[in-house]
Amino acid sequence: MAGFVGASHEFHDAAFVRGWASRFVPTPPRLQLFDMILDQIESLGLPQAHVVELGTGPGYMARHILQRNPTISYEALDFSEVFFDVARETLGALSGRVTFTSADLMDPSWPDRLTSRPDAIVSTWALHDLGGQRPVADVYARAYSVLAKGGILVNGDFIKPDGTLWDYEPGRFEISRHLEFLRAAGFENPKSLALLEHNLTDPTAAQNYACLVATR
């Protein structure tokens, strides 16, 4: 059996966004990804790390991280005001620790919108939505340019698993290509920490995501 894996979204439509957010709730494997990302941030050993999330969406990862670490300063970047509204609701009182930065990741000047130099840039299930390999590689290059020396990029995103017979939308591509792009951007030691919800035979659009990490 083979088919197509992909999804289309209406990121600026309130009904779509709220419906999507109510379906894509944190499940145990998604929480495992959040924990891996938090571990990477904490491994920096910084007392007050500045963390920037690319594509904050409904704020599920932001909430997970902020609930568990009281000192991180968090900057939530997205281009959807509707998703910012949902993220504020998800975060409740934790919103007070978050700077909401409106920017389009397809615009190469997005790093100029950040309030301060990040120690970590993190993202989950967002960069594949940029629609292809080149925009993701460009985001990696810009992330490298804005990160503090010794800082990290951690991208948990949908990929195309090796050995699949299925077609995947262009933003979902092989882990090896991600690692090539990270290396080309200048990052040291890019690697994949895990491939979660791995499904070769009958994948859904919510399965097959990797946790990619690289150091500036």
Ligand SMILES: C[S@@+](CC[C@H](N)C(=O)[O-])C[C@H]1O[C@@H](n2cnc3c(N)ncnc32)[C@H](O)[C@@H]1O
């Ligand atoms: C799946 S959601 C992220 C989920 C989030 N990481 C969480 O844990 O709740 C993807 C987000 O990426 C944002 N996004 C997609 N394309 C973008 C772009 N070009 N610039 C900025 N944000 C974008 C969408 O608006 C959406 O909020």
